Amino acid sequence: MGANRGCYAAFGAVYDCAVPVVAAVHGHCLGGGVGLVGNADVVVASDDATFGVPEVERGALGAATHLARLVPPHLMRTLYFTARRVTAAQLHGFGSVYDVVPQSELDDAALDVARSIAAKDSRVIRAAKEALNGIDPQDVHRSYRFEQGFTFELNLLGAADDARQAFLDEKGS
DSSP states (O other): OHHHHHHHHHHHHHHHOSSOOEEEEOSEEETHHHHHHHHSSEEEEETTOEEEOGGGGGTOOOOHHHHTTTSOHHHHHHHHHHOOEEEHHHHHHHTSSSEEEOGGGHHHHHHHHHHHHHTSOHHHHHHHHHHHHHTOSSOHHHHHHHHHHHHHHHHHHTHHHHHHHHHHHHHHO
């Protein structure tokens, strides 16, 4: 239960932050990483970044709310059901990743975006962030909480334990 509450709080902290959050992503961005990135305001990624939600293979649900902010609806469903991943370049094509750069340039690219935002009047930026959250078509807090309810049910049914054991058995062989 602590992990669920922790994820909910972390994802909410990114979304509810009074100022824009710029995420810099490299390598694997899976599950909870997608939850954080999906709630960020700007995403910059290295060319080696991949994004996905393997929860279904582990007997859980989660981060579909946030994945839905990164990809179109039918792709989100495909990625969710199959646990497949997409690349930063693919997300760039959808407009959900602002820029894709070599890993060695990632920090500078993310800081350039952050500096551009920080150079604006902070009163306007804070109002803009609140306004954008206010007109968001999806209530990310409610929808993620809804997802967590199904994970709880799957835990009670033993599906999560079975999936984790199958994963361990597969890795041990």
